[in-house]
Amino acid sequence: MGDEHIKKAALVSIGNELLNGKTVDTNAAYIAGRLRTISLPVVSVHTAPDEQPAIERTLALAAREADIVVATGGLGPTDDDVTRQAFAGFLGVELVLRPELLEKLKEFFDRRGIEMPARNSIQACVPQGASAIENNMGTAPGIWAWKDGKRLFALPGVPAEMRHMFDTQVLPELRPLVGGQAIAVRRLKCFGAGESKVAERIGDAMERGRNPLVNCTVHAGIISLEVVASAADRPEAEKMAEREECSLRTALGQLVYGTNDQTLAEVVGEALVRTGQTLAVAESCTGGLLAELITDIPGSSRYFTYGWVTYSNEAKCTELEVPREMIDMHGAVSEQVARAMAQGARRKAGTDYAVAITGIAGPGGGSEQKPVGLVYIAVDNRDGTDTSRYIFSFDRSSVRLRAAQTALNTLRLKLNLTGPVPI
Numbered sequence: 001m002g003d004e005h006i007k008k009a010a011l012v013s014i015g016n017e018l019l020n021g022k023t024v025d026t027n028a029a030y031i032a033g034r035l036r037t038i039s040l041p042v043v044s045v046h047t048a049p050d051e052q053p054a055i056e057r058t059l060a061l062a063a064r065e066a067d068i069v070v071a072t073g074g075l076g077p078t079d080d081d082v083t084r085q086a087f088a089g090f091l092g093v094e095l096v097l098r099p100e101l102l103e104k105l106k107e108f109f110d111r112r113g114i115e116m117p118a119r120n121s122i123q124a125c126v127p128q129g130a131s132a133i134e135n136n137m138g139t140a141p142g143i144w145a146w147k148d149g150k151r152l153f154a155l156p157g158v159p160a161e162m163r164h165m166f167d168t169q170v171l172p173e174l175r176p177l178v179g180g181q182a183i184a185v186r187r188l189k190c191f192g193a194g195e196s197k198v199a200e201r202i203g204d205a206m207e208r209g210r211n212p213l214v215n216c217t218v219h220a221g222i223i224s225l226e227v228v229a230s231a232a233d234r235p236e237a238e239k240m241a242e243r244e245e246c247s248l249r250t251a252l253g254q255l256v257y258g259t260n261d262q263t264l265a266e267v268v269g270e271a272l273v274r275t276g277q278t279l280a281v282a283e284s285c286t287g288g289l290l291a292e293l294i295t296d297i298p299g300s301s302r303y304f305t306y307g308w309v310t311y312s313n314e315a316k317c318t319e320l321e322v323p324r325e326m327i328d329m330h331g332a333v334s335e336q337v338a339r340a341m342a343q344g345a346r347r348k349a350g351t352d353y354a355v356a357i358t359g360i361a362g363p364g365g366g367s368e369q370k371p372v373g374l375v376y377i378a379v380d381n382r383d384g385t386d387t388s389r390y391i392f393s394f395d396r397s398s399v400r401l402r403a404a405q406t407a408l409n410t411l412r413l414k415l416n417l418t419g420p421v422p423i
Contacts, residue, residue, distance in 0.1 A: 006181050006211075006230040009035050010066035011045045012058050014073035014083050015157055018047050027072045027162055034166065038175050039183040039237075040068065041230060050074055055086035063150045068174065070166075073157030075140040077120040083154055087143055088127040095125040101132055101141055108139055133169050137161045142169075151177075184237035186227040186245045189258040191409045198223050201251045205244070212244040220401050222264075223255075257412060264408040265293045265300075271415045272303035272353075279411075280306040280349035282320055282341040284332065285359040285375065287311065290404040306349035310341065320344030331370065333358050335387045338376035342387075346380045353414070354380045355407050359390075361399045375403045379414050386414060 011031055017023040025047065032042040044065050048058040055074070062069045074083030088095045102124035109116040123140050126132050133142030133153070138161045143154040153170050155162045190198060195218050199206060202225075205214045212229035225248060229240035249256055258267045272279060281290050281304075291307035294300055308319050313332050316322040322340040330336045338358050346354030359375030366372035371391060378387040388410060392402040 007040060007068065007178055008043045008066040009040050009068040009070060010043060010062035012055075012062050012069060012071040013045065013047045013157075014050065014055055014058075014071060016050050016080070018073075019049060026159060027157065030159070030163060031070055031072070031166060034171060035174070036183060036185070038171065038178055039181050039230075040174060040178045041183060041228060050080040050082060052082045052086045052089060055083060056090045059086065059090045059152070063147065063152070067150055068177075069150060069152045070170070071152070071154045072162050075123065075142070075154060075156045077117070077123055077139070081122075084122070084125060084127065084143060087130070087145065087152070087154055091127050091130070091145055091147055093128040093130075096128045097121070097125050098132065099124075101126070104141075105139055133165055135161055135165055137164055144170075144173075180232060182231055182234040182237040184229045184231075184234065184241035186229075186241045187260045188225045188227075188245065188248055188252075188256050189260075189262055190223040190225065190252060190255045191221060191257055191264060191405065192255050192413075193223075195223055198225075198252065198255065201255075202248055203251070205248065205251075212240050214244065214248070220398070221405055254413060254416065257409065263293070263297075264405055264412060266297050268408055268412050268415065269294070269297045269300055269303060271412070273299070275415075277352035277415075278303050278305050278349075280304075280308075280345045280351040280354045281407075282308045282310060282345040282354065282356040284309075284311055284316070284341075284357060285361045286357050286400050286404050286407075289400050290355065290357060290407055293404055293408065305351055306345065308345060316341060320348070333360055333370055333374060333376065335376050335378075335389060338378040339380070339385045339387050342378035342380035342385055352381060353411060355411055356380075357403050357407050359399070359403055361396045361403075363396060373399050375399070375406075377403065377407045377410055379407075379410050381414065386410065 011028045013025045013028050018025050028045045035042055046058045046062055048055045074081045102121060105120055105124055106116050126143055130143050130145035133144050135141050138156060140156040142165055145152045155165050206216055212227050215226040217224045227241050227244045229237045231237035231240055257264060283290050288309045294304050310316045310319050313327050317324050320341050321344045322337055326336055326340060338356050341356035342354045356378045360366050360372050362372035373392045375390045378385055392399045
């Protein structure tokens with residue numbers, strides 16, 4: 001089935017508050033998620049200020065991109081709420097006062113013992129030829145209109161009102177329109193290479209306009225690849241998504257550590273449980289963050305036994321038996337000390353594995369030889385100790401998180417040598 005036959009949606013979020021950096025657009029995320037449940041992909045999300053010409057231009061752009069446009073916001077009674085006027089302008093019609101809507105508005109205020117302000121009467125106006133979407137939770141009805149074969153909806157921006165109206169009135173209206181199409185989604189989680197390296201490995205997989213479409217997001221070094229396959233029916237969409245996932249796994253190899261919302265700590269924990277092995281950690285610059293990530297996983301007590309935060313040199317010596325002369329010779333942030341920390345932790349804990357981290361998280365404490373962001377990570381087991389050197393950029397919290405995530409990934413790869421890690 002060609003991609004041109006798949007119906008698509010575009011979202012328009014309206015309001016100056018969405019452009020000032022202080023208000024998060026949760027409405028678009030909610031609608032996109034709900035549309036995906038009926039196999040209607042969202043191809044774009046636009047944000048427009050409370051200005052009629054800008055809203056009209058944005059509606060026109062969204063209508064060119066998609067078959068269905070859902071707009072939220074700007075349906076209140078104040079002067080900055082101009083969505084209904086923009087809808088009328090985009091449709092090329094006049095606003096018409098609907099007596100039945102005005103009566104419902106008056107009843108809404110009467111039930112609360114309040115006289116309806118005159119300015120609220122604008123909320124009873126709907127573009128000529130359009131239909132109203134009932135709002136049982138507030139004063140602003142929505143708008144439902146057609147233009148050039150495109151279906152357009154406008155809903156209030158108040159999240160509770162929008163969600164109720166969308167779920168009870170808009171979604172049931174859209175569901176029959178997409179009965180002849182299906183979407184299958186697969187998600188892969190990757191770690192150990194940058195976004196550009198991942199893109200290089202998978203070639204043209206992320207080219208726009210493909211079906212399946214591959215989307216990429218990055219957070220704290222973790223790269224998420226989402227495969228979205230569209231087809232005439234569910235089995236065909238699932239086959240397409242599965243083929244694409246297999247292709248990505250082949251190209252990326254050990255960079256893929258999990259699926260969906262799996263974390264590195266979860267994958268490592270599953271491997272340790274499956275093999276009946278135990279883990280201890282020794283941390284310096286991460287200050288317990290690695291242990292926190294591990295113990296965030298329910299049931300981690302089955303494999304995680306000990307954790308040390310040896311922040312000072314004295315603690316490294318007394319708790320982990322790191323030789324003082326080693327620290328004097330090489331410094332606390334060194335390959336030698338990381339190795340000794342891991343070996344000491346495993347020896348004292350009696351575990352199968354131990355992971356150690358030592359580094360300079362910043363913002364101070366660095367030098368030309370040992371810059372801020374320098375981290376050594378060591379993983380020790382009965383077969384020996386693997387130690388790696390990294391330089392992480394950005395701020396203190398980012399260095400700490402990347403160090404902890406990298407330590408988990410290093411352990412994952414070492415575990416993979418003794419048996420496959422489920423991904």
